[in-house]
Amino acid sequence: GAVVSQHPSRVICKSGTSVKIECRSLDFQATTMFWYRQFPKQSLMLMATSNEGSKATYEQGVEKDKFLINHASLTLSTLTVTSAHPEDSSFYICSARSDRENTEAFFGQGTRLTVV
Amino acid sequence: AQSVTQPDIHITVSEGASLELRCNYSYGATPYLFWYVQSPGQGLQLLLKYFSGDTLVQGIKGFEAEFKRSQSSFNLRKPSVHWSDAAEYFCAVTGGSYIPTFGRGTSLIVHP
Numbered sequence: 357g358a359v360v361s362q363h364p365s366r367v368i369c370k371s372g373t374s375v376k377i378e379c380r381s382l383d384f385q386a387t388t389m390f391w392y393r394q395f396p397k398q399s400l401m402l403m404a405t406s407n408e409g410s411k412a413t414y415e416q417g418v419e420k421d422k423f424l425i426n427h428a429s430l431t432l433s434t435l436t437v438t439s440a441h442p443e444d445s446s447f448y449i450c451s452a453r454s455d456r457e458n459t460e461a462f463f464g465q466g467t468r469l470t471v472v
Numbered sequence: 473a474q475s476v477t478q479p480d481i482h483i484t485v486s487e488g489a490s491l492e493l494r495c496n497y498s499y500g501a502t503p504y505l506f507w508y509v510q511s512p513g514q515g516l517q518l519l520l521k522y523f524s525g526d527t528l529v530q531g532i533k534g535f536e537a538e539f540k541r542s543q544s545s546f547n548l549r550k551p552s553v554h555w556s557d558a559a560e561y562f563c564a565v566t567g568g569s570y571i572p573t574f575g576r577g578t579s580l581i582v583h584p
Contacts, residue, residue: 362515390571399562399576400516449515453570460506461572465515 358384360452362464369440369471377435377467379450385430386452390461391423394447406433440471474499474567478575485553486583493548493578495537495563505546506564506572507537516562522546533557558582 359382369375379389388407392400404420406412406427414420422444424436433452437444447468453461475498485491497503504523508516520531527539537548546563563575 388570397579400574402571402573405571447513451516451572460504460518460521461566461570462518463508463516466513468513 358382358452358454358462360386360450360462360464362450362467364467365465366468367470369469371441371471372439374436374438375440375469377437377448377450377469379433379435379452379464381431381452381454381462384452384454384462385456386433387430387455388453388461389427389433390451390453391425391433391435392449392451394449394466396447400449403435437469440469442471445469445471474503474565474573476563476565476573476575478561478563478578480578481576482579482581484581484583487555488552491548491550491553491557491580493561493563493580495546495548495575496544497546497563497565498544499565499567501567502541504566505537505539506566507531507535507546507548508562508564508574509533510560510562510577512559519548519561553580553582555582555584 361380363378391403403418404412404414412425427433449466451461451463477496506521507519519535520529522539560577562577564572
């Protein structure tokens with residue numbers, strides 16, 4: 357299957373700083389990328405959907421000014437957690453799919469964010 | 473809107489025993505269905521998927537799942553569980569929007 361690389365896998369930052377997480381599709385063009393947040397022992401909660409070259413569509417309750425998503429190319433999307441606070445600590449997972457392929461989305465390995 | 477229900481939060485089986493994880497979905501048309509496995513601190517690995525055709529789908533690691541339209545189900549099965557199968561399992565559905573919607577997950581515990 358196609359490969360999605362997410363970086364970093366773990367990050368610790370101080371409260372009030374910003375953190376950027378990258379999601380790259382390594383061997384296909386990702387026309388759509390999804391960002392999920394996962395709390396311990398819980399399912400994946402969709403935060404936003406981004407299409408290359410356009411603004412992300414955020415799910416209800418997700419602060420777009422807090423979680424900045426950029427999908428500037430067909431192989432890269434970034435999630436920036438701005439002015440991070442301890443409650444933003446979580447596991448963030450990206451996934452990507454191509455409109456040219458079938459409907460399957462491929463997942464990155466996730467980023468564990470800890471805000472101290 | 474589409475939704476997925478995984479009624480079992482935890483399942484405990486003995487190594488070598490058979491396994492069935494339940495998944496029910498809600499979607500107005502023919503769904504695309506997936507099962508993923510997640511080890512602690514890791515991303516999701518696709519076990520198998522159903523798009524169309526044969527309703528019994530074979531996946532990796534000896535897993536299979538059967539799509540039953542009349543029951544709106546897509547249960548995951550394995551005839552003999554290994555200790556390394558202990559993980560979190562997620563069922564997911566996509567429809568016309570191609571946005572995956574996940575169930576809450578089932579935690580599989582394997583006793584030696």
